Amino acid sequence: MYIGQATVMQxxxxxxxxxxxGGNEEPLSKYIQVRVPDRERTRSDATTHCSHQSQxxxxxxxxxxxxxxxxxxxxxxxxxxAIKSRAEIKLVKGRPG
Numbered sequence: 507m508y509i510g511q512a513t514v515m516q517x518x519x520x521x522x523x524x525x526x527x528g529g530n531e532e533p534l535s536k537y538i539q540v541r542v543p544d545r546e547r548t549r550s551d552a553t554t555h556c557s558h559q560s561q562x563x564x565x566x567x568x569x570x571x572x573x574x575x576x577x578x579x580x581x582x583x584x585x586x587x588a589i590k591s592r593a594e595i596k597l598v599k600g601r602p603g
Contacts, residue, residue, distance in 0.1 A: 510522070510524065510572075511564075511568050511571075512568070513561050513564055513565045513568065514540050515561065517539075517541050517542055518539075518540055519537060519538070519539050519540075519595075520537070520538050520540060521535055521536070521537050521538075522535065522536050523535040525546075527584075527585050527586040527589060528586050528589075528591070538583050569600065
């Protein structure tokens with residue numbers, strides 16, 4: 507199970523991709539469409555400035571969370587160590603065909 511969060515600053519179509527740690531598989535990805543609600547378009551510049559400041563703080567927090575997930579910290583191992591391997595070894599008897 508993965509949990510993530512992303513902050514976007516403009517309307518548009520975005521692709522979020524999550525590489526699988528330790529694997530050669532394609533990353534998990536999802537396209538999302540972002541649009542600004544009409545009420546957001548009518549906000550004053552002062553309110554918009556506060557909103558941008560809040561978004562910058564949130565983005566910094568997300569960056570720290572992603573870094574912790576990748577590298578780990580004192581209380582949390584990196585995801586590459588926390589996720590149990592699903593590697594399989596199958597022995598097949600007989601001669602190669």
